[in-house]
Structure formats: C-alpha cells, structure tokens
Amino acid sequence: MKSITMSDVHELAKRTGNSPQAVLTELFAEGYQIVEEAPQPRGNPLTSSKDALALWKASKQKVADELYKGDPLVRQMMDVESAYNGFGTQPHKSVLVRDEAGNITGTTKSMLTGATQSEQAELMAAIRAKYNQGE
Numbered sequence: 001m002k003s004i005t006m007s008d009v010h011e012l013a014k015r016t017g018n019s020p021q022a023v024l025t026e027l028f029a030e031g032y033q034i035v036e037e038a039p040q041p042r043g044n045p046l047t048s049s050k051d052a053l054a055l056w057k058a059s060k061q062k063v064a065d066e067l068y069k070g071d072p073l074v075r076q077m078m079d080v081e082s083a084y085n086g087f088g089t090q091p092h093k094s095v096l097v098r099d100e101a102g103n104i105t106g107t108t109k110s111m112l113t114g115a116t117q118s119e120q121a122e123l124m125a126a127i128r129a130k131y132n133q134g135e
Contacts, residue, residue: 003035095119096126104130 004027012027013020024034067074095115097106104126109115111123 002030002032004032005035005037007037009034094122096123 009020009023009027012018013023016023018026064078068078069075095108096104097108099105104123107115107123109119111120115123
C-alpha cells in the first residue's frame with residue numbers, strides 16, 4: 001500500500017492548482033493511505049535563551065578546564081584569581097541612612113531623581129520590613 005503525508009498533499013495541491021480535498025480524493029482512488037508525519041524536533045538548543053546560556057557556561061567551563069590542565073601560567077593566574085575572590089565580597093553600599101537603633105532617617109540620594117530602581121526597591125523593602133514589625 002502506498003502512503004503519503006498531509007504536507008505532501010498540500011504540496012501537490014499547490015502544484016496542480018486543485019484543492020487539497022480534490023487531491024485527497026484522487027489519491028484515495030489510486031490506493032494511497034494517509035500517514036502521520038514524524039514529529040518535528042522542538043528546535044535546536046539555541047532557540048531558548050536558557051539553553052543558550054547553559055551551553056555557553058558549559059563550553060566556557062570546558063575551555064577553562066583544558067587551559068588549567070595544559071598551561072602553567074593560566075593555572076597560576078586562575079589560582080590567584082580564585083584566592084582573590086575567596087577573600088569575600090565587598091560590603092553592599094546602601095543609600096539608606098540609619099541611626100544608632102537601625103531606624104531609617106533618610107537617604108543619600110533623591111529617590112525621585114537620583115536613585116536607581118534597585119536603590120528604590122531597597123528603600124521600599126526597608127520601609128515594608130519596618131511596617132511589618134509594627135513600629
């Protein structure tokens with residue numbers, strides 16, 4: 001028995017100028033059977049930004065591992081960098097001014113014109129925390 005897919009039927013309909021229904025009728029008369037098309041893959045891994053980022057991180061780590069194993073200068077520089085990063089992160093500089101009791105007394109920037117969104121969010125989080133304490 002002969003088989004054909006619906007995409008082939010549509011292609012034949014375009015080429016002949018007939019409707020897909022007319023093409024199907026003629027194909028059934030000739031003994032063809034409609035089969036389902038194989039599901040198409042959902043795309044390559046780079047269609048999603050998360051997949052692309054994961055692939056980039058994996059390749060970056062692979063290259064770093066190869067360089068670390070093969071080059072003594074790279075090994076030394078990476079050891080120095082990891083030791084430097086191991087000293088700890090720098091303290092976050094806040095735009096909030098607090099008194100001795102930890103209460104917010106003001107800000108170092110104007111929240112309307114000079115503060116970034118993260119600084120505004122920091123102020124709102126501090127106000128919300130103070131409000132939730134019931135003070």
